[in-house]
Amino acid sequence: MWRIILVLLALSVGPAAAASGPRAQIGEFAWLAGRWSGTGLGGETEEWIMPAVDGQMVGMFRASRAGKLSFTEQFVFAEADGTVELRVRHFNADFTSWEDKAEMVRFPLVSSGTNRAQFSAVTYERDGDRLRAIVRETDKKGVPVELTLDWVLVK
Template identity: 40%
Template sequence: MKKLFLLSLFILNGASLFSQEVKTLKSDEKPGTGKIEDLDWIPGYWEGPGLGGECEEVWLPAKDGQMMGTFRFWNEGKLLFSEFFHLIQDGESLTLKLKHFSGDLSAWEDKDEWVEFRLVEIGENILYLDGLTMERIGDTMNVYVNLADGGQTQIEKFAYTKKDF
């Protein structure tokens, strides 16, 4: 139900389609190989538009094989949802695991569940996860996420600028 609400929110707020490539893995396909140390361009405080409102992401530097971060989405001065995430070294690969929370901190996923994005490949200042791409260009970072509902897929762009705390 919350996924349907979120998709409706995207459409009502004029979410746009973007041509940036978002790669996916087939269910039987092995994830790509990579090291968390190769992603030292991600940590920081990032702010910008997305989902028809304002978004923020904060990424901490890698420690003990993982980067931790948080995301929040504001629209018309109201916090609609947030995320808590870990980008973890998973053997020779990487996996991004995240949980969503409503503005009142009620969880979208059950206690032992999370949304997971497996590594497809890493390039210079670009990370392709299954359904999510992060690309850094100077002090900007674009994040593209595949949103799917009822067989329809669209790509949502988050256009971040690096900010000071």
């Protein structure tokens, strides 16, 4: 079920044009950096986000269940046209891509504040050593679906 939701999310957002969100710079998102670990999607999940270099924060997401890799994401928070957008590519356990070779899923920034960033379909919120990602989607029947992932900072 979780995989269907994520595939629908990727397809519904699709490749987007250049970012057109509120003014922002990558330095405002430094609070996201770290190695985050938790549960979700029926198993274990991890999110690794590196500090910014050249206007980009590169990251990786991993989902596993019962010791078996389910899928991964490679992503980047990147400055674009005076704002920041989240760009994502998804991969199966064998590293085959969900998206076509030149495509990626783009989430424009909607709003941001202290320890909070809302992109078009994903919101990140940090509280101390805890990070939450809320993914919003509609299923095939048009019913809103919200997926919440909670992580703890690994030190």
